[in-house]
Amino acid sequence: MSAIDSTSRPQDEPSRSRLRAETPPAHHWRRWVDDAAPEDAAEPGAGEPVEMTSQPPTPTEPPARSAPPPAPAAATPAGPREPVDPESPYRVLIVEDDRGQALFAQSVLHGAGMQADVQMQSDGLLDAMRRFRPDLVLMDLHMPGRDGMSLTMLLRQQPEYLHLPIVFLTGDPDPERQFEVLESGADDFLNKPIRPRHLIAAVSNRIQRARQRSQAQQAPRPSLNTDTGLPTRTFVLQQLGESLQRQGRGGLFFVEVNSALSLRERYGYAVFEHLMSQAGRQLAAAASPHPVARLNDNSFLMLADSVDEATLAALALQLRDGLAGHDFETRPSEVLKLRGSIGYTALSLGFADAGSALEAIERAVLQARLKSDSLAEYIPAQVDDDAPRISLEDGQFELAYQPIVAVAGNDQAQYQVLLRMRQPDGSLLPASQVIPAAELAGGIAQIDHWVLEHALFVLAERQAMGPSLRLFVSQSPRSLARESHAPWLLDALRARGIEGTSLVIDLRLSDALIHTVTLRQFCQQLMPAGVQFCLSQFEPGVEADALLTQLPLGFVRVSSKYASAHADPVLRDQLRGIIDNAHRQGLQVIGQQIEDPQAAAAMWMGGVDFIQGNLVQAVGSELGFDFHNAVL
Numbered sequence: 001m002s003a004i005d006s007t008s009r010p011q012d013e014p015s016r017s018r019l020r021a022e023t024p025p026a027h028h029w030r031r032w033v034d035d036a037a038p039e040d041a042a043e044p045g046a047g048e049p050v051e052m053t054s055q056p057p058t059p060t061e062p063p064a065r066s067a068p069p070p071a072p073a074a075a076t077p078a079g080p081r082e083p084v085d086p087e088s089p090y091r092v093l094i095v096e097d098d099r100g101q102a103l104f105a106q107s108v109l110h111g112a113g114m115q116a117d118v119q120m121q122s123d124g125l126l127d128a129m130r131r132f133r134p135d136l137v138l139m140d141l142h143m144p145g146r147d148g149m150s151l152t153m154l155l156r157q158q159p160e161y162l163h164l165p166i167v168f169l170t171g172d173p174d175p176e177r178q179f180e181v182l183e184s185g186a187d188d189f190l191n192k193p194i195r196p197r198h199l200i201a202a203v204s205n206r207i208q209r210a211r212q213r214s215q216a217q218q219a220p221r222p223s224l225n226t227d228t229g230l231p232t233r234t235f236v237l238q239q240l241g242e243s244l245q246r247q248g249r250g251g252l253f254f255v256e257v258n259s260a261l262s263l264r265e266r267y268g269y270a271v272f273e274h275l276m277s278q279a280g281r282q283l284a285a286a287a288s289p290h291p292v293a294r295l296n297d298n299s300f301l302m303l304a305d306s307v308d309e310a311t312l313a314a315l316a317l318q319l320r321d322g323l324a325g326h327d328f329e330t331r332p333s334e335v336l337k338l339r340g341s342i343g344y345t346a347l348s349l350g351f352a353d354a355g356s357a358l359e360a361i362e363r364a365v366l367q368a369r370l371k372s373d374s375l376a377e378y379i380p381a382q383v384d385d386d387a388p389r390i391s392l393e394d395g396q397f398e399l400a401y402q403p404i405v406a407v408a409g410n411d412q413a414q415y416q417v418l419l420r421m422r423q424p425d426g427s428l429l430p431a432s433q434v435i436p437a438a439e440l441a442g443g444i445a446q447i448d449h450w451v452l453e454h455a456l457f458v459l460a461e462r463q464a465m466g467p468s469l470r471l472f473v474s475q476s477p478r479s480l481a482r483e484s485h486a487p488w489l490l491d492a493l494r495a496r497g498i499e500g501t502s503l504v505i506d507l508r509l510s511d512a513l514i515h516t517v518t519l520r521q522f523c524q525q526l527m528p529a530g531v532q533f534c535l536s537q538f539e540p541g542v543e544a545d546a547l548l549t550q551l552p553l554g555f556v557r558v559s560s561k562y563a564s565a566h567a568d569p570v571l572r573d574q575l576r577g578i579i580d581n582a583h584r585q586g587l588q589v590i591g592q593q594i595e596d597p598q599a600a601a602a603m604w605m606g607g608v609d610f611i612q613g614n615l616v617q618a619v620g621s622e623l624g625f626d627f628h629n630a631v632l
Helices: 099-111 122-132 148-156 175-183 196-218 233-245 260-267 269-287 309-324 354-370 431-441 444-465 485-496 509-514 516-529 542-550 560-567 569-584 597-606
Strands: 091-095 115-119 136-139 166-170 188-191 251-257 292-296 299-304 328-331 334-336 340-346 375-377 396-403 413-422 428-430 469-474 503-508 532-538 555-558 588-591
Touching (some): 091 099, 099 196, 115 122, 122 148, 136 196, 148 175, 166 196, 175 188, 188 196, 233 292, 233 299, 233 354, 251 269, 251 309, 260 542, 269 292, 269 299, 309 340, 309 375, 340 354, 354 509, 396 444, 413 431, 428 431, 444 469, 444 503, 503 509, 503 516, 509 516, 509 542, 532 542, 542 569, 560 569
Parallel strands (some): 091 115, 503 532
Antiparallel strands (some): 251 340, 396 413, 413 428
């Protein structure tokens, strides 16, 4: 192990009269201790610089500066840390098997007023974490037993340590090893030898930012929207989550104001916003005393967790009539009636979280649009006892690929990524069977993560070889709604050096109609990295056409039914309308399941940009299609 750099010690007497940059000012740590001496009391050696030498102090020697009292040895239960006092000393756990190096780093951090504890055995790391509760882990790379990278991955698997700063301090000069370290989940990589002030600055800056983020997350969010006067969406969803945790009764209501797109086009954005503000206040009056929050442009959420579930239908009717019976002002001497579709559900159905309950009522409101009374209750899907059972545990997941070829010719290699599961008997199940089983078993998020992780591996591997590659990867809205999903994907792209434009996230139309708000938020987080989005299984409609402007899309993949447009004049006209509308929005159109030349010709004549299907190449496990010589 290389020693920490000590070449910065003063060389002459005049320089010793000044404090070095590595030395904290006198009384620097006094504000953190309860038994501090008076401010005018001289601290022993306060006027002398602290020299960092390559010889660590013995355990019986006091450090050069007074150190804060050690952490108690008693173990504390696992779990998230208590809110940290921003004025409390920084706590650093040093994971280092070389005793001299560990004590030396400890003395440097003690001298800067930090609390530093040493863990020399890799198998005791989790116990040390629970006991000491550090703000940051200073990790060595090479250790007997489990090395620093495996320990980092172990910590990242614990939810309470997912965002804990981990900084490596090692003498390994290999740049590839540094890349591996960062890929394992570390936040920074410091090389030995390191100047003490550099170590102090790197550690303190990381901890300061982590504490600021923690305080921002813990800060109470306003419960009222200052623009609308209604409770915020976050507040109502939080109340919903708490109600589900205590297994409360009552109901959840989704109110959608009809004809929002035509209202905006007719009156303009300002008048439309004024209308929606009036609608929110009217719904709040009809729902009183239950909270109503605006979800997005034309939808509202109402939570009634203290009512008899037998009264939910009557309450939904009350909301509908309260909205429809009011005169809304648009312009001087002009009033308007608004109608709404309402989906609702009982909270006693056993929803796992607020997201699953919200998904249920969004599905219910889709049904309410089609009903004459504009009301629909969520009814959980019944499992068909005769349906074949799929065991996700026994099967093995595989990825398959199908090329997406430009009609006008293009060297860009691009494929749709398709999920398969191989059963113990050797048979392959398509995604159409695997995904519903995964959603029913609650494992869709893990599968989506696996698919995306393997797609990123392929992109990184091909990018290193030279030719560019673009992959279209489907993801479920349940996965995209997870708060950690977008940051994880951004970090993975950055760590592996993958161009964001090489990844296209596929969003199914049926999901996008229900989860517009969630998908829009996810897309906006990924757009700065260049990640693109495709709306799949597209069919025209008022709501579907609106999505082309509401989501930051780059591609539209039309429904498979348009593969037979050459034999159906109605479908052919619809296809041309879809393509023209998409091109006006600057989007490229993909035709899928093209099996014969007539279907390909119809797509070409309609103006489609790309085609995929068995006519081009069947689904396979290889990425060897010759895009350069592909001719329609």
